[in-house]
Amino acid sequence: MLAVRLADFADDDGKGIWPTVARLSRETELSERQVQRILAEFVDEGLLVVKSRGGSKPGEATRYDFSMSAIARLKDPKAKSEGCHGVTHDTESPTTPAAAMGDTDDADGCHHVTQTVIEPPVEPSDLREGAREGFSEECQTETSGSIERSFRRWMPSWPTYVGDSVDAARSAWVALSPEERVAAEARTADYLDAAKVGGRKTICSMAVYLREKRWEKLPAKPAAAQGPKLAGPFGKLWMATRLADLFRKPYGTGIELNQFERRLADKIQQLITSGAEVPADLTKMELSMLADGNPVGYLMRDKVLRHGWPLVNEMQARASEAKGYPCPQDLMPYAEAFQQVPREGELFSAWKAEHSRRGWPFFSEGRLPEWIWFPPLITMDGGGLDVSAALDHFHHQISDYLAARGRGHDNAA
Numbered sequence: 524m525l526a527v528r529l530a531d532f533a534d535d536d537g538k539g540i541w542p543t544v545a546r547l548s549r550e551t552e553l554s555e556r557q558v559q560r561i562l563a564e565f566v567d568e569g570l571l572v573v574k575s576r577g578g579s580k581p582g583e584a585t586r587y588d589f590s591m592s593a594i595a596r597l598k599d600p601k602a603k604s605e606g607c608h609g610v611t612h613d614t615e616s617p618t619t620p621a622a623a624m625g626d627t628d629d630a631d632g633c634h635h636v637t638q639t640v641i642e643p644p645v646e647p648s649d650l651r652e653g654a655r656e657g658f659s660e661e662c663q664t665e666t667s668g669s670i671e672r673s674f675r676r677w678m679p680s681w682p683t684y685v686g687d688s689v690d691a692a693r694s695a696w697v698a699l700s701p702e703e704r705v706a707a708e709a710r711t712a713d714y715l716d717a718a719k720v721g722g723r724k725t726i727c728s729m730a731v732y733l734r735e736k737r738w739e740k741l742p743a744k745p746a747a748a749q750g751p752k753l754a755g756p757f758g759k760l761w762m763a764t765r766l767a768d769l770f771r772k773p774y775g776t777g778i779e780l781n782q783f784e785r786r787l788a789d790k791i792q793q794l795i796t797s798g799a800e801v802p803a804d805l806t807k808m809e810l811s812m813l814a815d816g817n818p819v820g821y822l823m824r825d826k827v828l829r830h831g832w833p834l835v836n837e838m839q840a841r842a843s844e845a846k847g848y849p850c851p852q853d854l855m856p857y858a859e860a861f862q863q864v865p866r867e868g869e870l871f872s873a874w875k876a877e878h879s880r881r882g883w884p885f886f887s888e889g890r891l892p893e894w895i896w897f898p899p900l901i902t903m904d905g906g907g908l909d910v911s912a913a914l915d916h917f918h919h920q921i922s923d924y925l926a927a928r929g930r931g932h933d934n935a936a
Contacts, residue, residue, distance in 0.1 A: 524551045525561050529571075529587070537589030541577070544584070562587075567672045569593040576680075670697060670704075677708045681729045682715065692729035699733060710738035717741060751849035756842035757895045763858035763917075764850040765835055766898070769883045770918055770925060773831030780822055788818035828884045835884060843890055857920045861896040870910075871895070877910045 528551055532540045544562075548555045565571040570593050577585040674696045678684050684692075699707065714737055718726055727737070754760040780788065791812045794801065801813065815821040830836075838848045864870050874897055878885040886895075898917040900910065918925075 525553065525558065526565070526570075530589070533589055537591050537594070539586070540571075540588065541584045541586040543577075563672075566676070573676075673704060673708070677704075677711070678729065680708075680711050681726075681732075683726055684729060687729050689729075692733060695730045695733035699736075703736065707733060707736070707738055710741060713741055714738055750852070752852050752855075753847045754850040755847045756838075756845065757892050759858040759861045759896045760850045760852075760855055761838070761842075761848060762861060762896045763854040763921075764848070765838055766914070766917065767854060767921055767925065767928075768832050768834045769881075770921075771832070773827045775830040775833045775836075777830045778823075778826045780819070780826070784822050785819075788812070788822055791818040824882060827882060832884070839884075839887065843887070845890070851924075853924050854921060857917065858896075860899050862899050863894040864897050866891050866893055866895060870900075873910045877914065880911075881914075 525547065528547060529540050529542075530537075532542050544555050544558050547553070547558045551558065553561075562571065566573060566587075569590050571587045572590050574586045574588055577583040671693075674693055677696075678689070678692065681687065681692075696704065696707075711732075714732065715726065731737070752760065754764065787809070791809055794813060795816060795818075801810075805813070812818040812821045841848055864874065875885050897910075898913040900913045
């Protein structure tokens with residue numbers, strides 16, 4: 524099944540195969556570890572040739588080519604002398620309702636298809652989900668043959684391997700524990716990069732790298748940054764992202780008064796100063812400016828509410844169409860503590876009033892769910908619930924995130 528699926532990705536010459544392990548797992552209904560093991564077997568048997576290693580950046584897959592000469596040497600799948608179908612060549616699915624996954628009445632299954640040799644995965648173990656969980660099982664089933672194959676797989680990654688002492692390197696490789704071999708392979712590129720940055724003119728031999736375990740002297744690899752997650756409107760992560768953006772000073776364009784708005788503010792200010800009778804043709808906004816008593820301040824606050832936080836506006840616009848928004852997963856540990864607040868009730872009104880006090884936009888009266896998530900409340904000494912303190916506490920919790928965003932490392936804004 525896996526071979527046939529790989530062939531679907533290849534061009535007419537058997538080249539250009541680079542689906543991810545996760546995709547192959549989904550489309551063949553094999554586990555990712557099974558896919559990794561079978562790919563390793565195909566490489567060891569010469570059926571697949573590794574053209575480039577994946578894993579240097581998220582989502583990057585290893586690129587393979589079929590070895591057409593190796594495939595040509597395989598026996599004719601239609602030959603009957605071998606028994607039943609050739610698994611890697613059959614154009615018809617060997618699966619039947621009575622014999623799932625290609626099994627026959629044979630207790631061991633046809634060709635032992637589901638029984639694969641456990642070997643180190645093709646991809647670096649720290650780049651595949653679940654690889655570490657099965658590591659002890661893989662270590663227990665290592666053989667001298669699998670160790671030799673893993674050594675030959677790793678060796679070409681060393682820039683001086685052509686003129687290097689292969690025997691010394693092989694002895695050093697065999698002397699390592701299974702865990703150390705995995706680490707040595709996974710961090711080879713990191714070691715070589717560090718050597719280049721350090722200005723070293725020569726790279727040590729393979730044997731020295733392995734014998735002295737030089738990868739252990741490297742600084743720990745930073746955790747891979749998680750990309751944004753599509754969060755549903757008004758949920759925990761969505762609300763945490765919204766509030767985190769509101770903690771910023773207004774940054775949108777168009778929050779300064781234009782000439783028309785200044786003339787309008789001057790007009791209302793003259794009415795306030797003169798104490799003249801209020802004209803009957805004033806608009807609703809002009810009446811609001813008059814009632815506020817500070818026309819310029821009223822207009823400025825209104826513009827900030829409408830244009831001050833473009834990210835919040837975009838989130839709200841998508842929410843009105845029941846669409847989520849890609850939110851930074853860095854906020855999820857703090858969002859987990861958020862609590863549901865019913866749309867109807869005093870607590871929701873308190874959150875609305877707190878937004879108004881801080882000069883923040885609140886939700887439009889349109890499409891809102893029955894419950895919306897907010898930071899957990901803090902009980903006051905008098906027994907009341909303080910939404911302002913809850914916001915301040917959340918602000919303090921994400922201060923490091925806000926500082927990083929201010930340096931240009933924000934995924935959301």
